[in-house]
Amino acid sequence: MRREKSDGSTRHRIPERTIARLSIYLRCLEEVVADGTVAVSSQQLAKRFGLNSAQVRKDLAYFGQFGVRGLGYYTEELKQNLERILGLDQEWDVALVGLGNLGSALLRYRGFQQRGFRISVVFDNDPSKVGRRIGKVPVRPVEKIVPVLRRRRMKMAVIAVPASAAQAVTDRLVAAGVNAILNFAPTQLFVPKGVKVQNVDLSVMLKTLSFYTTRSARDTRVSDR
Amino acid sequence: MRREKSDGSTRHRIPERTIARLSIYLRCLEEVVADGTVAVSSQQLAKRFGLNSAQVRKDLAYFGQFGVRGLGYYTEELKQNLERILGLDQEWDVALVGLGNLGSALLRYRGFQQRGFRISVVFDNDPSKVGRRIGKVPVRPVEKIVPVLRRRRMKMAVIAVPASAAQAVTDRLVAAGVNAILNFAPTQLFVPKGVKVQNVDLSVMLKTLSFYTTRSARDTRVSDR
DNA sequence: TAGATTGTTAATCGATTAACAATC
DNA sequence: TAGATTGTTAATCGATTAACAATC
CATH class of the missing domain: 3.40.50.720 (NAD(P)-binding Rossmann-like Domain)
Incomplete structure (x- = not known):
């Protein structure tokens, strides 16, 4: 219960980006569970967000083995696991x-x-x-x-x-x-x-957008000539 | 005017993180210009945000040579350059x-x-x-x-x-x-x-925070025992 | 000139992706 | 068993940091 892995291996430092992606996966799982889908593959999860399927599997693997080889992940089960990991099973x-x-x-x-x-x-x-x-x-x-x-x-x-x-x-x-x-x-x-x-x-964020808009305006002007 | 660099070198793809940092540098420059500071070094800029001075220099170098060796960057001049680069010189x-x-x-x-x-x-x-x-x-x-x-x-x-x-x-x-x-x-x-x-x-973002709070609560509980 | 700091190249670090044995 | 997909290792990619010649 205290450690996700019981093999005694060192617990990895988990990248912050992985955490942010977990809540994105969770959002997707909520949708597919609502649709009645029973299982999804890392491939299907990845396509939804333009991510790589290896990344999805790796992100999840930080926390345990949730998948079934040849099949994918049971949606309801993975959803509950993600909620627990993210601490969303409480107010x-x-x-x-x-x-x-x-x-x-x-x-x-x-x-x-x-x-x-x-x-x-x-x-x-x-x-x-x-x-x-x-x-x-x-x-x-x-x-x-x-x-x-x-x-x-x-x-x-x-x-x-x-x-x-x-x-x-x-x-x-x-x-x-x-x-x-x-x-x-x-x-x-x-x-x-x-x-x-x-x-x-x-x-x-606004300034970042301003940069890209400005640049594409410049580029447009240049190619117009 | 169309290209920042006139030496004919290929324009690099600029990392998005660099762009986000530019607006952070700009915020800092607004402060020091208001203080009446005439020049700052990459070192001083970096310390302010817990960044590396090489990173500051590299970020700025994507857009041109704004610094003076031995001295640093003239604050007013750099501020105006950043505003122009970010497209903030217009509404x-x-x-x-x-x-x-x-x-x-x-x-x-x-x-x-x-x-x-x-x-x-x-x-x-x-x-x-x-x-x-x-x-x-x-x-x-x-x-x-x-x-x-x-x-x-x-x-x-x-x-x-x-x-x-x-x-x-x-x-x-x-x-x-x-x-x-x-x-x-x-x-x-x-x-x-x-x-x-x-x-x-x-x-x-809230879910990410929830994760970290949950984890530190877990860790606390474990070490309490 | 001596001291300081840039701009830039090379080294390091970390994250993403490819590949594949394990296995359902 | 045959087909599919995981979990994980190795390869790749990109971003950060160290180091230093150039130069104010």
Whole structure:
């Protein structure tokens, strides 16, 4: 139970990309299970996302032997295994810090709830917001992050404050025992080892798109002449 | 002007990660220019983000020779070069498709505007929304994507519709001549070559976090015994 | 000139893909 | 058994890092 492999082999460091792909596989499995498909091959899974079938098999093999040679993977079984591996067989209480435009939007966004992530407390430093409730969710002052999250043993948080405030908020979250942070602030956060940060930097993504659009416009112009 | 390098060498394929880092460097340059710093070394830039200085130099070298040996990079000059390379020396008109929770939030979100990305038209298929204006921005039916974007020669779009509708929307955007898409729908989009998609999959990111939290909880429990 | 830092080549590292024995 | 597909090793590919001549 503690180790996926019982042969005593060293547990490999698992690439982060593998983890991200697991949730993509899971999404696909949810679809095919709903369709009534009983088994899929790595080939079929791969085609769906333009990936390589060897990669699918390798990703899964990090966690155990889930397949049947000659047949593929039983969809229902693999789905449950992936849910267990990803920790999705339980609900997660998530703290949201920052109730500006973006924070309010995230609070209303149904995507979190649907996947078993429940925003159960919000922190902000605006006195006009503190003390209110949005639906059932109380808005608390940022100073209360440590006591509130400690008491409730919460491990996940979403940061939606301006870049200038993000590191201070992070320090409080870490002190409170949070070890997984979804960061929307456009800044590099420094955290101790063992704390995982996922950055959602819309600004970086837009600029990347701008680069490609600009380049293809340039290329077009050149070839037009 | 057409090529960064005039020595006739083949233009390298530029890694996408390099592009993403350029906008991170730019953010840093904006800060140090504001501080009045005249020059920075690759070393100093790298330290700021926990990167390697050789990587900074290599990333920049894809686009030309911007540095001065023995000194580093002039901040103001490099900043302008990066803005030009990324296509940020102009405003971008962006179309938003989908005016649900997420779409409305993105429309209100100031981060786009600030960076020169202006959402100037919204598409939705809900008759109760079509025809309205949000601020100055008109809401049009999805069927009008092709004529409207063609006429206005718009190249960038944001998709904030449910996964089930995302591919059909994408096809319209592509037909309209869009070549850069920021996709919030949790699904793999298929696009022709030359069209760039950036996926913002909150669900995948949350699941990745869930994995790490789960694992560290498991490890803690094991070591507790 | 002496010290510093670039631009670039070569070495390293890690991730993806091909290939195939094992086996359902 | 014959056909198919896994799990895994070896080959390939690409990106990161080290090293250093060029040069400010």
